[in-house]
Amino acid sequence: MRWKKALSTMNPYKPGRSTEDVKKAYRLDEVVKLASNENPYGCASTVTEFLGSTTMPFEIYPDGHATNLRAKLAEKHGVDEESILFGNGSDEIISIISRALLDEQVHTIMLTPSFPQYAHNARIEGADVTEIPLKDGRLDLNDYIGAINGQTAVIWVCNPNNPTGTLIPSNELEHFLEQVPENILVVLDEAYFEYVTDPQNVDSITLLNRFPNILVMRTFSKAYGLASFRIGFAVGSSVIITELNKVRNPFNNNTLAIAVASKALEDDAFIEHCRKLNEKQRKRYEAFAAEKGIHMFDSETNFVLIEVPGDADEAAEFLLKHGYIVRSGNALGTPGYVRITMGTEEQNTGVLQAFTLLLQEKGR
Known part of the structure; x- marks a missing residue:
């Protein structure tokens, strides 16, 4: 087989362990998954009620234009309907952008550590990658x-950043955008936008008129609690969206995903409720880190990146044995830390108790 040369240095995505697998391996009755930044409060009641009552013609292809969802999103964000691109999760949108703009002759810039799919897709396309x-x-x-050169085609900005949770102040972001040449696409990946509580934060979609070279990505997988349906979207100028749609596969979103996302948009109160609960739990982690004298990154997301004593893999394994699946920083480019999704109050009480035992075992 004549595989792309880049594949020889790459590995397939390795999913985390399932709760059932952990239960069996450690003989546990209860396991809490806090590794993938999912919404512990589920999804809006509008979605569950819809799923309990709907019938669909399974033999019919999906609406390839996602007409109803497109109209609702356009109204919500005050943009033209043709300014929206849908993907099978944000992951697919990243691959669409990479396929449309990156090859062996171009250059792309991203942060490290950050969401790994930017670099993964760029390297598949053979692009020259600069990681800041x-x-x-x-x-x-x-x-x-400073990293921009004559071949730069795409700049990736994860904001808030995954895995650190840190937010770029809006005034700094706008100053940056003013300096980027107009022929370079700036992708603002805002998967955790709904969790941000900083009152100074500006909705980047409102910047599109000033900066037509930006593309704002959002998702239904996080705050909306629809991760299993795999649906994300991007908002940009209609010129950019038209070009990206040439790469997008037809019917890339299934009928059920489009329908439930439309229903989820009808319940803004659910998102606000989740944001408030999440902020309350985030403050618990901040207080815990301060009390124990360990470092934790400032977070504007539904996860925290927190320091652990000793090796991160060992710390993650310790928490796993106590029934809590977290993500080791060794896999994220942040050794010495683990990333913990903020769960419910009860779940967080349990994981912080287990974390205290970890600190005690290590003499901290």
Whole structure:
């Protein structure tokens, strides 16, 4: 087989362990998954009620234009309907962008550590990749500007950043966008936008008129609680969306996903409720880290990246034995830390108790 050369240095995505697998391996009755930044409060009641009553013609292809969902999103965000691109999760949108704009002759810039699919897809396309390291846990956007060259085609900005949870102040982001040449696409990946509570944060979609070279990505997988349906979207100028649609596979979103996402948009109160509950739990982690004298990155998401004593894999394994699945920082480019999705109050009480035992075992 004549595989792309880039594949020889890459590995397939390795999913985390399932709760059933962990129960069996450690003989546990209860296991809490806090590794994938899912919404512990589920989804809106509008969705569950819809799923309990709907019937669909399974033999018919999906609406390839996602007409109803497109209209609702356009109204919600005050944009033209042709300014929206749908993907089978944000992952597919990243691959669509990469396929449309990246190849062996172009250059792309991203942060490290950050969401790994930017680099993964760029390398599949053979692009020259520049990864900008965090400084004291934050992105210095001046480093992005300094890395731009004549072949730069795409700049990826994960905001808030995964896995650190840190948010770029809106005034810094706007100053950065003013300096980026108009022929470079700036992708603003805002998967955790609904969790942000910083009152100074600006909705990036409102910046589209000033900066037509940006593309704002959002998802229904996080705050909306629809991860299993795999549906994300991007908002940008109609010119950019038209070009990206040339790469998008037809019928890439299934009928049920489109329908439940439309229903989820009808319940803004659910999102607000989740945001408030999440903020309350986030403050618990902040207080815990301060009390124990361990470092935790400032987070504007539904997860925290928190310091552990010793090796991160060992710490994750310790928590796993106590029934809590978290993500080791060794796999995220942040050794010495674990990433914990903020669960319910009860779930967080349990994982913090287990974390305290970990600290005690290590003499902290």
